[in-house]
Amino acid sequence: MESVGESDFRDESCPQSTVRPAVSVAGGGEPVADVNSGLRYPGSLGWAVRIRRPPRRLPSTKGPNVSSTDTRGLAGQTIGETGICSVNQTQLIYRGYEIADLAANATFEEVSFLLLVGHKPTAGELATFKKDLVAMRVVPDSVAAAITKIAGESPDAHPMSVVRTAISLLGHLDPECEDTGPEAELRKSMRLLATIPLCIGIHQRALEGKPPVAPDPSLDHAANLLWCMTGEKPGEIAARVMDVSLILYAEHDFNASTFTCRVIASTNSDLHSAVCGGVGALKGNLHGGANEAAMAMLADIMKDTEDGSMTVDAWMERAFAEKRKLMGFGHRVYKNGDHRAGILRDWGLRYATEENAGAKKWFDLGDTVQGIMLDQKNIHPNVDFPCGMTYFAMGIPVPQYTPIFVASRITGWCAHIMEQHANNRIIRPLAEYAGPELMDWNG
CATH class of the missing domain: 1.10.580.10 (Citrate Synthase, domain 1)
Known part of the structure:
Protein backbone atom coordinates (compact mmCIF):
# COMPACT_ATOMS: atom_id res chain seq x y z
CA MET A 1 0.00 0.00 0.00
CA GLU A 2 1.30 3.46 -0.80
CA SER A 3 2.37 5.56 2.14
CA VAL A 4 -0.02 8.22 3.37
CA GLY A 5 1.22 11.79 3.04
CA GLU A 6 1.35 14.11 6.02
CA SER A 7 -1.40 16.31 4.65
CA ASP A 8 -3.77 13.50 3.65
CA PHE A 9 -6.01 13.70 6.71
CA ARG A 10 -6.34 17.46 6.60
CA ASP A 11 -6.84 17.91 2.88
CA GLU A 12 -9.22 15.11 1.95
CA SER A 13 -12.74 16.39 1.35
CA CYS A 14 -15.65 14.50 2.86
CA PRO A 15 -18.55 13.76 0.53
CA GLN A 16 -21.92 15.07 1.63
CA SER A 17 -24.90 12.80 2.06
CA THR A 18 -28.42 13.02 3.37
CA VAL A 19 -29.17 14.29 6.86
CA ARG A 20 -30.81 11.82 9.19
CA PRO A 21 -33.66 13.15 11.31
CA ALA A 22 -32.77 14.28 14.79
CA VAL A 23 -33.60 11.93 17.61
CA SER A 24 -34.08 13.40 21.07
CA VAL A 25 -33.94 11.66 24.42
CA ALA A 26 -36.76 12.21 26.86
CA GLY A 27 -34.81 12.22 30.07
CA GLY A 28 -36.31 10.94 33.27
CA GLY A 29 -35.07 11.29 36.82
CA GLU A 30 -31.48 12.39 37.23
CA PRO A 64 5.90 -14.84 10.10
CA ASN A 65 6.61 -17.09 13.07
CA VAL A 66 3.04 -17.97 14.02
CA SER A 67 2.23 -21.65 13.69
CA SER A 68 -1.13 -22.42 12.14
CA THR A 69 -1.44 -25.37 14.52
CA ASP A 70 -0.80 -23.43 17.74
CA THR A 71 -4.07 -21.64 18.48
CA ARG A 72 -3.38 -20.69 22.09
CA GLY A 73 -4.55 -17.13 22.60
CA LEU A 74 -5.93 -17.29 19.05
CA ALA A 75 -2.43 -16.33 17.88
CA GLY A 76 -2.40 -15.64 14.16
CA GLN A 77 -6.05 -16.61 13.74
CA GLY A 284 -4.68 -6.92 33.13
CA ASN A 285 -0.98 -6.07 32.97
CA LEU A 286 -0.52 -8.13 29.82
CA HIS A 287 -2.82 -5.67 28.06
CA GLY A 288 -3.61 -2.17 29.31
CA GLY A 289 -1.83 -2.38 32.64
CA ALA A 290 1.49 -2.77 30.84
CA ASN A 291 2.18 0.98 30.85
CA GLU A 292 1.95 1.04 34.64
CA ALA A 293 4.17 -2.04 34.91
CA ALA A 294 6.71 -0.57 32.49
CA MET A 295 7.04 2.58 34.60
CA ALA A 296 7.35 0.52 37.78
CA MET A 297 10.16 -1.46 36.13
CA LEU A 298 11.99 1.74 35.14
CA ALA A 299 11.61 3.03 38.69
CA ASP A 300 13.21 -0.18 39.99
CA ILE A 301 16.10 0.18 37.56
CA MET A 302 16.58 3.83 38.49
CA LYS A 303 16.57 3.02 42.22
CA ASP A 304 19.11 0.22 41.84
CA THR A 305 21.47 2.07 39.51
CA GLU A 306 21.27 5.74 40.47
CA ASP A 307 23.93 5.48 43.20
CA GLY A 308 26.39 3.79 40.85
CA SER A 309 26.47 0.49 42.72
CA MET A 310 24.96 -1.32 39.72
CA THR A 311 24.96 -0.53 36.02
CA VAL A 312 21.88 -0.72 33.83
CA ASP A 313 23.60 -3.49 31.85
CA ALA A 314 24.11 -5.50 35.05
CA TRP A 315 20.49 -4.96 36.09
CA MET A 316 19.28 -6.18 32.73
CA GLU A 317 21.61 -9.20 32.75
CA ARG A 318 20.25 -10.16 36.16
CA ALA A 319 16.69 -9.78 34.86
CA PHE A 320 17.51 -11.98 31.88
CA ALA A 321 19.08 -14.61 34.13
CA GLU A 322 16.02 -14.60 36.38
CA LYS A 323 13.80 -14.84 33.28
CA ARG A 324 11.85 -11.79 34.39
CA LYS A 325 9.19 -10.51 32.05
CA LEU A 326 10.22 -6.98 31.08
CA MET A 327 7.08 -4.95 30.56
CA GLY A 328 6.62 -2.61 27.62
CA PHE A 329 8.49 -4.79 25.15
CA GLY A 330 7.32 -7.11 22.39
CA HIS A 331 4.01 -7.34 20.62
CA ARG A 332 1.86 -10.13 19.23
CA VAL A 333 1.68 -8.48 15.79
CA TYR A 334 4.50 -5.92 15.60
CA LYS A 335 7.59 -8.13 15.39
CA ASN A 336 9.70 -5.30 13.97
CA GLY A 337 8.52 -2.53 16.26
CA ASP A 338 5.31 -0.80 17.32
CA HIS A 339 4.66 2.17 15.02
CA ARG A 340 3.17 4.12 17.93
CA ALA A 341 6.13 3.79 20.30
CA GLY A 342 8.48 6.14 18.47
CA ILE A 343 5.77 8.75 18.02
CA LEU A 344 4.90 8.88 21.72
CA ARG A 345 8.54 8.68 22.81
CA ASP A 346 9.38 11.75 20.72
CA TRP A 347 6.43 13.74 22.09
CA GLY A 348 7.25 12.70 25.66
CA LEU A 349 10.89 13.68 25.27
CA ARG A 350 9.84 17.02 23.81
CA TYR A 351 7.64 17.65 26.85
CA ALA A 352 10.46 16.72 29.23
CA THR A 353 12.94 18.90 27.35
CA GLU A 354 10.69 21.95 27.20
CA GLU A 355 8.60 21.67 30.36
CA ASN A 356 10.23 19.35 32.90
CA ALA A 357 13.98 19.00 32.45
CA GLY A 358 14.25 16.82 35.54
CA ALA A 359 12.21 14.12 33.81
CA LYS A 360 14.64 13.78 30.91
CA LYS A 361 16.64 11.23 32.91
CA TRP A 362 13.77 8.77 32.50
CA PHE A 363 14.00 9.00 28.72
CA ASP A 364 17.79 8.58 28.87
CA LEU A 365 17.27 5.46 30.98
CA GLY A 366 14.53 4.25 28.66
CA ASP A 367 16.79 4.64 25.63
CA THR A 368 19.49 2.61 27.39
CA VAL A 369 17.08 -0.17 28.33
CA GLN A 370 15.63 -0.18 24.83
CA GLY A 371 19.10 -0.49 23.30
CA ILE A 372 19.98 -3.44 25.54
CA MET A 373 16.73 -5.21 24.70
CA LEU A 374 17.38 -4.79 20.99
CA ASP A 375 21.02 -5.90 21.23
CA GLN A 376 20.46 -8.83 23.57
CA LYS A 377 16.97 -10.05 22.68
CA ASN A 378 16.08 -8.31 19.40
CA ILE A 379 12.80 -7.22 21.01
CA HIS A 380 11.36 -3.78 20.30
CA PRO A 381 9.38 -1.58 22.71
CA ASN A 382 5.64 -1.24 22.34
CA VAL A 383 3.65 1.93 22.95
CA ASP A 384 3.27 1.18 26.67
CA PHE A 385 7.01 1.69 27.26
CA PRO A 386 7.21 5.38 26.29
CA CYS A 387 3.71 5.97 27.65
CA GLY A 388 4.88 5.27 31.19
CA MET A 389 7.77 7.73 30.93
CA THR A 390 5.65 10.36 29.21
CA TYR A 391 2.80 10.32 31.71
CA PHE A 392 5.29 10.26 34.60
CA ALA A 393 7.03 13.34 33.21
CA MET A 394 3.64 15.05 33.07
CA GLY A 395 3.02 14.30 36.74
CA ILE A 396 0.18 11.85 36.18
CA PRO A 397 -0.14 9.30 39.03
CA VAL A 398 0.90 5.85 37.81
CA ASN A 423 -24.22 -7.39 11.42
CA ASN A 424 -24.52 -9.69 14.37
CA ARG A 425 -23.98 -13.36 14.86
CA ILE A 426 -23.22 -14.66 18.32
CA ILE A 427 -19.53 -15.42 18.76
CA ARG A 428 -19.24 -19.05 19.76
CA PRO A 429 -15.95 -20.73 18.79
CA LEU A 430 -15.19 -24.41 19.27
CA ALA A 431 -12.69 -25.89 21.71
CA GLU A 432 -10.44 -28.90 21.14
CA TYR A 433 -10.96 -31.29 24.03
CA ALA A 434 -7.74 -32.32 25.80
CA GLY A 435 -9.20 -34.08 28.86
CA PRO A 436 -9.32 -37.75 29.88
CA GLU A 437 -10.75 -40.42 27.60
CA LEU A 438 -14.34 -41.57 28.00
CA MET A 439 -14.91 -43.59 31.19
CA ASP A 440 -17.79 -45.53 32.74
CA TRP A 441 -19.09 -43.86 35.95
CA ASN A 442 -20.13 -47.23 37.40
CA GLY A 443 -17.11 -49.09 36.09
Missing part, protein backbone atom coordinates in the same frame (compact mmCIF):
# COMPACT_ATOMS: atom_id res chain seq x y z
CA PRO A 31 -30.16 13.84 33.98
CA VAL A 32 -27.26 12.04 32.33
CA ALA A 33 -26.36 14.80 29.88
CA ASP A 34 -27.85 17.41 27.61
CA VAL A 35 -28.49 15.23 24.57
CA ASN A 36 -31.38 17.12 23.02
CA SER A 37 -29.38 18.46 20.08
CA GLY A 38 -30.27 15.32 18.14
CA LEU A 39 -26.70 14.80 16.89
CA ARG A 40 -27.28 15.79 13.27
CA TYR A 41 -24.40 14.27 11.34
CA PRO A 42 -24.75 13.99 7.54
CA GLY A 43 -24.80 10.32 6.62
CA SER A 44 -23.12 9.41 9.88
CA LEU A 45 -25.00 6.37 11.03
CA GLY A 46 -24.95 4.68 7.66
CA TRP A 47 -21.18 4.72 7.87
CA ALA A 48 -20.96 3.87 11.53
CA VAL A 49 -22.95 0.67 11.38
CA ARG A 50 -21.84 -0.80 8.06
CA ILE A 51 -19.25 -3.57 8.23
CA ARG A 52 -16.88 -2.95 5.37
CA ARG A 53 -14.39 -5.50 4.08
CA PRO A 54 -10.81 -4.35 4.80
CA PRO A 55 -8.84 -3.45 1.65
CA ARG A 56 -7.27 -6.62 0.28
CA ARG A 57 -4.07 -4.79 -0.65
CA LEU A 58 -3.13 -4.40 3.01
CA PRO A 59 -0.37 -6.77 4.22
CA SER A 60 -1.37 -9.86 6.18
CA THR A 61 -1.85 -9.48 9.93
CA LYS A 62 -0.39 -12.94 10.50
CA GLY A 63 3.15 -12.89 11.86
CA THR A 78 -8.30 -14.38 11.64
CA ILE A 79 -11.72 -14.55 13.28
CA GLY A 80 -13.72 -11.89 11.48
CA GLU A 81 -13.76 -8.74 9.40
CA THR A 82 -13.93 -5.10 10.40
CA GLY A 83 -14.02 -1.80 8.57
CA ILE A 84 -12.66 0.10 11.57
CA CYS A 85 -8.97 -0.68 11.84
CA SER A 86 -6.18 -2.60 10.15
CA VAL A 87 -3.18 -3.78 12.18
CA ASN A 88 -0.24 -5.44 10.44
CA GLN A 89 3.53 -5.61 10.83
CA THR A 90 4.17 -2.39 8.94
CA GLN A 91 1.09 -0.21 9.45
CA LEU A 92 -1.70 0.77 11.84
CA ILE A 93 -4.65 2.24 9.96
CA TYR A 94 -7.88 3.77 11.30
CA ARG A 95 -10.60 3.66 8.63
CA GLY A 96 -8.09 4.26 5.84
CA TYR A 97 -5.78 6.73 7.61
CA GLU A 98 -2.31 5.72 8.78
CA ILE A 99 -1.55 6.36 12.46
CA ALA A 100 1.46 8.64 11.87
CA ASP A 101 -0.70 10.83 9.63
CA LEU A 102 -3.39 11.09 12.30
CA ALA A 103 -0.92 11.76 15.14
CA ALA A 104 0.71 14.54 13.12
CA ASN A 105 -2.35 16.18 11.62
CA ALA A 106 -5.55 15.28 13.48
CA THR A 107 -7.01 15.92 16.92
CA PHE A 108 -8.49 13.31 19.21
CA GLU A 109 -11.98 14.69 18.60
CA GLU A 110 -11.49 14.26 14.85
CA VAL A 111 -10.21 10.71 15.32
CA SER A 112 -13.12 9.91 17.65
CA PHE A 113 -15.58 11.09 15.01
CA LEU A 114 -13.71 9.07 12.36
CA LEU A 115 -13.93 5.88 14.42
CA LEU A 116 -17.46 6.29 15.76
CA VAL A 117 -19.16 7.78 12.71
CA GLY A 118 -17.08 6.27 9.96
CA HIS A 119 -15.59 9.13 7.96
CA LYS A 120 -13.42 12.18 8.39
CA PRO A 121 -15.61 15.01 9.70
CA THR A 122 -16.32 18.14 7.76
CA ALA A 123 -15.72 21.42 9.56
CA GLY A 124 -19.42 21.67 10.37
CA GLU A 125 -19.67 18.09 11.58
CA LEU A 126 -16.64 18.53 13.79
CA ALA A 127 -17.99 21.74 15.31
CA THR A 128 -21.30 20.04 16.14
CA PHE A 129 -19.55 16.94 17.48
CA LYS A 130 -17.30 18.98 19.79
CA LYS A 131 -20.21 21.13 20.95
CA ASP A 132 -22.24 18.05 21.83
CA LEU A 133 -19.33 16.41 23.64
CA VAL A 134 -18.92 19.53 25.78
CA ALA A 135 -22.65 19.50 26.58
CA MET A 136 -22.35 15.84 27.60
CA ARG A 137 -19.64 16.50 30.19
CA VAL A 138 -22.03 15.75 33.03
CA VAL A 139 -21.60 13.14 35.77
CA PRO A 140 -24.77 12.49 37.80
CA ASP A 141 -24.43 13.43 41.46
CA SER A 142 -25.06 9.83 42.54
CA VAL A 143 -22.20 8.55 40.38
CA ALA A 144 -19.83 11.26 41.63
CA ALA A 145 -20.83 10.43 45.21
CA ALA A 146 -20.16 6.72 44.65
CA ILE A 147 -16.71 7.40 43.21
CA THR A 148 -15.87 9.70 46.12
CA LYS A 149 -17.13 7.13 48.63
CA ILE A 150 -14.94 4.41 47.11
CA ALA A 151 -11.91 6.69 47.28
CA GLY A 152 -12.60 7.43 50.94
CA GLU A 153 -13.46 3.94 52.13
CA SER A 154 -11.26 1.89 49.80
CA PRO A 155 -8.33 4.09 48.75
CA ASP A 156 -6.36 1.05 47.60
CA ALA A 157 -9.05 0.01 45.13
CA HIS A 158 -7.59 -0.23 41.64
CA PRO A 159 -8.67 2.82 39.61
CA MET A 160 -9.72 0.49 36.78
CA SER A 161 -12.22 -1.14 39.11
CA VAL A 162 -13.51 2.33 39.96
CA VAL A 163 -13.88 3.20 36.27
CA ARG A 164 -15.71 -0.08 35.66
CA THR A 165 -18.10 0.65 38.52
CA ALA A 166 -18.69 4.20 37.30
CA ILE A 167 -19.53 2.98 33.79
CA SER A 168 -21.95 0.43 35.21
CA LEU A 169 -23.68 3.14 37.25
CA LEU A 170 -23.83 5.44 34.23
CA GLY A 171 -25.56 2.61 32.37
CA HIS A 172 -28.17 2.30 35.11
CA LEU A 173 -28.98 5.99 34.77
CA ASP A 174 -28.88 6.22 30.99
CA PRO A 175 -32.45 6.22 29.67
CA GLU A 176 -31.24 4.57 26.45
CA CYS A 177 -29.16 1.88 28.15
CA GLU A 178 -31.09 -1.08 26.70
CA ASP A 179 -31.57 0.46 23.26
CA THR A 180 -29.16 -1.21 20.83
CA GLY A 181 -30.31 0.78 17.81
CA PRO A 182 -27.54 2.62 15.93
CA GLU A 183 -28.73 6.15 16.76
CA ALA A 184 -28.96 5.39 20.48
CA GLU A 185 -25.62 3.58 20.47
CA LEU A 186 -23.86 6.57 18.91
CA ARG A 187 -25.31 8.88 21.56
CA LYS A 188 -24.36 6.51 24.38
CA SER A 189 -20.85 6.21 22.96
CA MET A 190 -20.48 9.98 22.96
CA ARG A 191 -21.81 10.26 26.50
CA LEU A 192 -19.22 7.77 27.74
CA LEU A 193 -16.49 9.50 25.77
CA ALA A 194 -17.44 12.80 27.43
CA THR A 195 -17.90 11.54 31.00
CA ILE A 196 -15.11 9.01 31.56
CA PRO A 197 -12.42 11.75 31.90
CA LEU A 198 -14.58 13.43 34.52
CA CYS A 199 -14.91 10.18 36.48
CA ILE A 200 -11.14 9.71 36.40
CA GLY A 201 -10.67 13.25 37.67
CA ILE A 202 -13.24 12.86 40.46
CA HIS A 203 -11.52 9.70 41.69
CA GLN A 204 -7.98 11.07 41.60
CA ARG A 205 -8.89 14.30 43.35
CA ALA A 206 -10.88 12.42 45.98
CA LEU A 207 -7.81 10.28 46.69
CA GLU A 208 -5.90 13.52 47.24
CA GLY A 209 -8.61 14.88 49.54
CA LYS A 210 -9.66 17.51 47.02
CA PRO A 211 -13.11 18.34 45.64
CA PRO A 212 -13.80 17.73 41.95
CA VAL A 213 -13.44 20.56 39.48
CA ALA A 214 -16.12 21.39 36.96
CA PRO A 215 -15.23 20.61 33.35
CA ASP A 216 -14.06 23.62 31.37
CA PRO A 217 -16.08 24.12 28.16
CA SER A 218 -13.26 26.19 26.67
CA LEU A 219 -10.87 23.22 26.73
CA ASP A 220 -10.57 20.49 24.14
CA HIS A 221 -11.00 16.87 25.21
CA ALA A 222 -7.39 16.07 26.13
CA ALA A 223 -6.81 19.36 27.93
CA ASN A 224 -10.06 18.95 29.87
CA LEU A 225 -8.97 15.48 31.00
CA LEU A 226 -5.78 16.95 32.48
CA TRP A 227 -7.72 19.84 34.01
CA CYS A 228 -10.19 17.49 35.70
CA MET A 229 -7.34 15.46 37.21
CA THR A 230 -5.09 18.29 38.36
CA GLY A 231 -7.25 21.39 38.66
CA GLU A 232 -4.60 23.22 36.64
CA LYS A 233 -4.96 24.44 33.07
CA PRO A 234 -2.43 22.51 30.99
CA GLY A 235 -0.02 24.31 28.73
CA GLU A 236 -0.15 23.90 24.97
CA ILE A 237 2.56 21.23 24.81
CA ALA A 238 1.05 19.17 27.66
CA ALA A 239 -2.38 19.27 26.02
CA ARG A 240 -0.95 18.19 22.67
CA VAL A 241 1.09 15.35 24.19
CA MET A 242 -2.04 14.01 25.88
CA ASP A 243 -4.02 14.48 22.66
CA VAL A 244 -1.47 12.46 20.67
CA SER A 245 -1.41 9.70 23.29
CA LEU A 246 -5.21 9.42 23.12
CA ILE A 247 -5.03 9.16 19.32
CA LEU A 248 -2.39 6.42 19.51
CA TYR A 249 -4.39 4.35 22.02
CA ALA A 250 -7.83 4.86 20.46
CA GLU A 251 -8.12 1.65 18.45
CA HIS A 252 -6.25 -1.58 17.68
CA ASP A 253 -8.60 -4.06 15.96
CA PHE A 254 -9.38 -7.36 17.74
CA ASN A 255 -7.14 -6.95 20.79
CA ALA A 256 -8.16 -8.70 24.01
CA SER A 257 -10.41 -5.95 25.39
CA THR A 258 -12.03 -5.11 22.05
CA PHE A 259 -12.69 -8.78 21.34
CA THR A 260 -14.23 -9.04 24.80
CA CYS A 261 -16.53 -6.12 23.94
CA ARG A 262 -17.53 -7.79 20.68
CA VAL A 263 -18.20 -11.15 22.33
CA ILE A 264 -20.51 -9.49 24.86
CA ALA A 265 -22.18 -7.39 22.18
CA SER A 266 -22.74 -10.50 20.06
CA THR A 267 -25.14 -11.83 22.70
CA ASN A 268 -27.31 -8.72 22.10
CA SER A 269 -26.22 -7.30 25.44
CA ASP A 270 -26.13 -3.53 25.86
CA LEU A 271 -23.25 -1.17 25.15
CA HIS A 272 -22.49 -0.34 28.80
CA SER A 273 -22.24 -4.05 29.70
CA ALA A 274 -19.89 -4.67 26.78
CA VAL A 275 -17.72 -1.70 27.75
CA CYS A 276 -17.52 -2.94 31.35
CA GLY A 277 -16.19 -6.22 29.97
CA GLY A 278 -13.60 -4.31 27.98
CA VAL A 279 -12.47 -2.45 31.09
CA GLY A 280 -12.05 -5.75 32.91
CA ALA A 281 -9.87 -7.13 30.12
CA LEU A 282 -7.83 -3.93 29.85
CA LYS A 283 -7.07 -3.99 33.57
CA PRO A 399 -2.35 4.08 38.87
CA GLN A 400 -4.31 6.38 36.54
CA TYR A 401 -2.37 5.40 33.41
CA THR A 402 -4.72 2.60 32.43
CA PRO A 403 -7.92 4.56 33.16
CA ILE A 404 -6.59 7.17 30.72
CA PHE A 405 -6.19 4.29 28.27
CA VAL A 406 -9.93 3.69 28.77
CA ALA A 407 -10.65 7.38 28.08
CA SER A 408 -9.04 6.82 24.68
CA ARG A 409 -10.00 3.23 23.78
CA ILE A 410 -13.67 3.88 24.56
CA THR A 411 -13.88 5.18 20.99
CA GLY A 412 -12.59 1.96 19.47
CA TRP A 413 -14.64 -0.23 21.77
CA CYS A 414 -17.87 1.57 20.98
CA ALA A 415 -17.16 1.55 17.25
CA HIS A 416 -16.69 -2.22 17.40
CA ILE A 417 -19.80 -2.74 19.53
CA MET A 418 -21.87 -0.80 16.99
CA GLU A 419 -20.30 -2.74 14.13
CA GLN A 420 -21.01 -6.05 15.88
CA HIS A 421 -24.64 -5.15 16.56
CA ALA A 422 -25.14 -4.02 12.96
